[in-house]
Amino acid sequence: MSQFAINLIFVLGSFALYIGIAFWARAGSTKEFYVAGGGVHPVMNGMATAADWMSAASFISMAGLIAAGGYANSTYLMGWTGGYVLLAMLLAPYLRKFGKFTVPEFIGDRFYSKNARFVAVACLIIASVTYVIGQMTGAGVAFSRFLEVENNTGLMIAGIVVFFYAVLGGMKGITYTQVAQYVVLIIAYTIPAVFISLQLTGNFLPPLGLFSNHVESGIPLLQKLDMVVRDLGFVDYTADVSNKLNMVLFTLSLMIGTAGLPHVIIRFFTVPKVSDARWSAGWALVFIALLYLTAPAVASMARLNLLTTIYPAGPTADAIQYSERPDWIKNWEQTGLIKFEDKNGDGRIQLYNDSAAFKATADERGWNGNELTVNNDILVLANPEIANLPGWVVGLIAAGGLAAALSTAAGLLLAISSAISHDLIKGSINPNISEKGELLAARISMAVAIVVATWLGMNPPGFAAQVVALAFGIAAASIFPALMMGIFSKRVNNKGAIAGMLAGLLSTVIYIFLFLGWFFIPGTAMLANTPDNWLFGISPLSFGAVGAMINFIVAFAVSSATEAPPLRIQELVESVRYPKGAGSASGH
Amino acid sequence: MTEHDRNAAAYWSANLRLIIGSLIIWALVSYGFGILLRPMLSGITVGGTDIGFWFAQQGSILTFIVLIFFYAWRMNKLDKEFGLSEE
Numbered sequence: 001m002s003q004f005a006i007n008l009i010f011v012l013g014s015f016a017l018y019i020g021i022a023f024w025a026r027a028g029s030t031k032e033f034y035v036a037g038g039g040v041h042p043v044m045n046g047m048a049t050a051a052d053w054m055s056a057a058s059f060i061s062m063a064g065l066i067a068a069g070g071y072a073n074s075t076y077l078m079g080w081t082g083g084y085v086l087l088a089m090l091l092a093p094y095l096r097k098f099g100k101f102t103v104p105e106f107i108g109d110r111f112y113s114k115n116a117r118f119v120a121v122a123c124l125i126i127a128s129v130t131y132v133i134g135q136m137t138g139a140g141v142a143f144s145r146f147l148e149v150e151n152n153t154g155l156m157i158a159g160i161v162v163f164f165y166a167v168l169g170g171m172k173g174i175t176y177t178q179v180a181q182y183v184v185l186i187i188a189y190t191i192p193a194v195f196i197s198l199q200l201t202g203n204f205l206p207p208l209g210l211f212s213n214h215v216e217s218g219i220p221l222l223q224k225l226d227m228v229v230r231d232l233g234f235v236d237y238t239a240d241v242s243n244k245l246n247m248v249l250f251t252l253s254l255m256i257g258t259a260g261l262p263h264v265i266i267r268f269f270t271v272p273k274v275s276d277a278r279w280s281a282g283w284a285l286v287f288i289a290l291l292y293l294t295a296p297a298v299a300s301m302a303r304l305n306l307l308t309t310i311y312p313a314g315p316t317a318d319a320i321q322y323s324e325r326p327d328w329i330k331n332w333e334q335t336g337l338i339k340f341e342d343k344n345g346d347g348r349i350q351l352y353n354d355s356a357a358f359k360a361t362a363d364e365r366g367w368n369g370n371e372l373t374v375n376n377d378i379l380v381l382a383n384p385e386i387a388n389l390p391g392w393v394v395g396l397i398a399a400g401g402l403a404a405a406l407s408t409a410a411g412l413l414l415a416i417s418s419a420i421s422h423d424l425i426k427g428s429i430n431p432n433i434s435e436k437g438e439l440l441a442a443r444i445s446m447a448v449a450i451v452v453a454t455w456l457g458m459n460p461p462g463f464a465a466q467v468v469a470l471a472f473g474i475a476a477a478s479i480f481p482a483l484m485m486g487i488f489s490k491r492v493n494n495k496g497a498i499a500g501m502l503a504g505l506l507s508t509v510i511y512i513f514l515f516l517g518w519f520f521i522p523g524t525a526m527l528a529n530t531p532d533n534w535l536f537g538i539s540p541l542s543f544g545a546v547g548a549m550i551n552f553i554v555a556f557a558v559s560s561a562t563e564a565p566p567l568r569i570q571e572l573v574e575s576v577r578y579p580k581g582a583g584s585a586s587g588h
Numbered sequence: 589m590t591e592h593d594r595n596a597a598a599y600w601s602a603n604l605r606l607i608i609g610s611l612i613i614w615a616l617v618s619y620g621f622g623i624l625l626r627p628m629l630s631g632i633t634v635g636g637t638d639i640g641f642w643f644a645q646q647g648s649i650l651t652f653i654v655l656i657f658f659y660a661w662r663m664n665k666l667d668k669e670f671g672l673s674e675e
Binding site: 077084221238240251252278286289292581 | 622645653
């Protein structure tokens with residue numbers, strides 16, 4: 001059977017499963033559409049949250065980022081998991097107790113202001129739409145490489161599949177498909193990792209393999225990797241970073257951004273009780289950790305594998321002939337994600353860091369510039385081919401990559417459509433809308449959101465890589481502080497909350513735009529995006545944490561200069577703090 | 589202040605103490621051992637590298653899991669002790 005046929009079977013098989021679930025889990029009420037009826041088991045919800053959270057970025061890109069950056073990119077590992085501690089202790093149980101359907105609804109009620117609710121809706125939509133673009137482009141990469149279909153055709157297929165379970169089933173359909181998608185993606189991620197770990201270290205558990213000895217050389221894997229990359233002019237894989245302030249703030253921005261992303265928060269509205277919301281956050285992190293503990297192992301092993309493929313006799317000896325390159329390099333060259341240019345005309349592939357410091361060594365070896373560029377994103381997808389694993393593992397990776405992208409896309413689309421149908425239509429435009437009317441409005445909003453997301457995936461704005469920074473920055477600087485103050489302070493009032501959210505949002509967005517261009521339009525950046533220009537060495541990616549601090553300070557300052565919230569609001573705050581008397585989530 | 593209010597206030601401050609304690613550990617393993625204190629701990633080696641690297645890539649995640657389950661277990665118990673659980 002050809003590789004194409006195997007991939008097709010795996011991908012279509014997983015799609016058939018998702019559509020089957022869609023028919024089984026249709027939503028009959030708004031409560032089922034928004035919060036899956038409120039009866040999801042905490043372990044099940046943990047699994048669905050893991051799939052909801054782990055996006056194309058986690059599945060496809062993260063190991064590549066760590067492979068390229070080594071220790072410095074540990075920020076992603078800590079940042080994208082540490083947020084769950086904040087979620088479990090500072091937000092999820094109380095918002096579950098509040099018991100409504102959406103995140104803006106809490107902000108609107110707690111700060112007794114429609115304007116606060118609108119600001120929250122705007123932040124939610126900007127953060128979620130930018131995030132969904134990344135998922136659709138990730139799905140596009142997986143489709144074009146594994147199913148050899150045109151990118152646009154692939155996206156249309158993906159859009160139709162999501163349409164089935166998201167429009168029919170709402171949160172109910174999404175929850176059960178996310179559980180299935182989690183199983184697909186975690187199997188797809190760990191199987192190649194186990195084989196590679198066995199090959200390189202003899203340890204079948206990748207997280208232990210990372211700290212084991214390299215079989216061939218007998219020295220620890222990480223030491224071996226450090227030596228190889230050093231010989232090629234790269235920074236040591238385990239090297240420390242000098243700008244610690246930026247590393248701390250970047251990690252913090254990712255953590256509070258994670259905790260403030262609405263599509264993750266609303267997953268905790270689906271469990272029966274407050275105590276379940278607490279357990280569920282723990283289970284979510286367990287399921288996330290299965291991938292996040294494997295990713296750094298995949299990163300270091302794949303980097304070592306790549307370099308030993310290019311330099312079979314060691315990094316100081318001759319590289320392989322281009323004509324003798326392995327098949328996986330040929331496959332990925334066709335997608336343009338691996339590029340080779342024989343700069344010194346010796347017919348061999350020289351992959352190294354052509355920095356000024358390494359120039360003398362390179363000249364001595366007769367090298368005339370780095371000849372192979374490898375896109376970080378292919379590392380996980382090409383892993384089975386690099387390790388010579390059987391064809392079905394490649395098919396599994398294709399289905400896994402799509403599961404990661406589609407499960408996150410569906411969660412984001414639900415957050416967007418419920419903000420439109422519940423916060424804007426029911427909450428403002430037509431408060432008297434019937435239950436049936438609202439359910440229809442929710443389905444239409446979902447359908448429109450899917451069409452827009454698919455279109456954006458087909459015509460991705462040139463700034464796809466930067467938008468994730470924007471999504472996390474907004475969630476960190478606007479939504480997280482507002483929610484936290486709403487629970488932990490009785491004194492913050494409507495004026496303080498709105499001023500705080502706007503100050504956090506604007507300062508973060510402006511700081512990002514200064515370096516990355518106004519609305520990411522190329523050429524409009526006012527300062528070059530280099531560490532010398534950054535305020536105190538803080539990169540635009542790390543500014544969300546600063547924006548959050550600005551939000552807190554402004555909100556407290558404005559609130560203390562104005563009147564205290566009315567008594568009923570202080571009672572509302574009291575009631576979210578104590579689990580007693582929580583019903584399941586409702587819209588009233 | 590009624591008896592009920594006092595009970596509720598005691599529950600809330602117990603929760604806050606638990607959160608602060610947990611977040612100190614949360615910050616210590618990630619920002620502390622994983623980033624800022626890494627140079628100071630470089631003498632302690634783990635599998636070919638230093639313990640700071642281990643905390644940054646594995647140790648902090650494992651600690652986060654333990655923290656959340658500990659918090660959930662403790663709070664669910666406090667809910668009952670203070671008579672504030674859902675049922």
